[in-house]
Amino acid sequence: MIELYNISKIYPNGVKALHDLTLKIGRGEFVFLVGPSGAGKSTLLKLLTREENPTRGQIYINGKNIVRMKNSEVPYLRRKIGVVFQDFRLLQDKTVFENVAFALRVAEASGKEIKRLVPGMLELVGLKGKENSFPRELSGGEQQRVAIARAMVNNPLMVIADEPTGNLDPDTSLGIMKLLADINKLGTTILMATHDKEMVNMMQKRVVALENGQIVRDEEKGVYGYED
Numbered sequence: 428m429i430e431l432y433n434i435s436k437i438y439p440n441g442v443k444a445l446h447d448l449t450l451k452i453g454r455g456e457f458v459f460l461v462g463p464s465g466a467g468k469s470t471l472l473k474l475l476t477r478e479e480n481p482t483r484g485q486i487y488i489n490g491k492n493i494v495r496m497k498n499s500e501v502p503y504l505r506r507k508i509g510v511v512f513q514d515f516r517l518l519q520d521k522t523v524f525e526n527v528a529f530a531l532r533v534a535e536a537s538g539k540e541i542k543r544l545v546p547g548m549l550e551l552v553g554l555k556g557k558e559n560s561f562p563r564e565l566s567g568g569e570q571q572r573v574a575i576a577r578a579m580v581n582n583p584l585m586v587i588a589d590e591p592t593g594n595l596d597p598d599t600s601l602g603i604m605k606l607l608a609d610i611n612k613l614g615t616t617i618l619m620a621t622h623d624k625e626m627v628n629m630m631q632k633r634v635v636a637l638e639n640g641q642i643v644r645d646e647e648k649g650v651y652g653y654e655d
């Protein structure tokens with residue numbers, strides 16, 4: 428499903444963010460990506476959406492080599508991968524409904540499909556009744572639920588979450604974590620970078636630990652393993 432082979436990433440300023448990294452993630456897996464600040468977690472996630480390209484190595488998503496993919500094919504790739512960020516990244520001047528609908532519009536969905544798909548997705552993430560609210564009228568946890576609905580509405584193969592609970596208090600984080608776990612149970616592969624020690628230890632999922640751009644640990648039902 429996701430295969431990275433001998434990936435190195437050196438940024439133009441000479442920083443070596445990833446070094447000869449090989450990683451495979453199967454369909455339907457839930458994987459935590461942990462490691463100290465600067466270990467290369469965000470860089471790895473950016474390679475999967477082609478926000479960055481590796482300096483060396485190959486990446487396959489569903490058998491398709493995305494390193495060699497033409498730029499014109501990148502929008503199609505991004506429709507297959509939902510992304511959730513720490514800072515939500517919602518459109519502030521659009522309602523909850525429109526924020527989720529926007530992802531469908533970009534994918535050229537019809538008005539009919541939008542009317543059919545958005546309410547179901549908002550219900551899935553627990554935001555029924557908030558369709559007409561604006562992001563500023565929502566709590567942090569609710570905003571993250573909108574972002575998850577937006578990431579899921581195109582029925583992606585996988586969801587990449589870069590510290591999705593980083594801005595949320597522990598109770599709210601737990602709600603978001605449970606939502607991601609439920610989405611995973613429905614079949615979507617999830618790769619989540621996090622510093623949330625309690626969450627990782629509680630969930631008992633696969634844990635891949637990065638340090639200095641290399642995988643130093645890869646455990647089924649793993650633990651966070653750092654003190655921060």
Ligand SMILES: Nc1ncnc2c1ncn2[C@@H]1O[C@H](COP(=O)(O)OP(=O)(O)OP(=O)(O)O)[C@@H](O)[C@H]1O
Nearest residue numbers: 438440442443444463464465466467468469470471
């Ligand atoms: N666009 C960039 N240009 C140059 N260097 C970068 C760029 N993005 C990241 N880096 C560097 O690459 C290394 C890995 O950064 P990355 O953001 O992937 O780490 P991270 O594990 O996600 O860290 P954090 O936990 O703090 O988010 C760091 O040394 C960082 O300074």
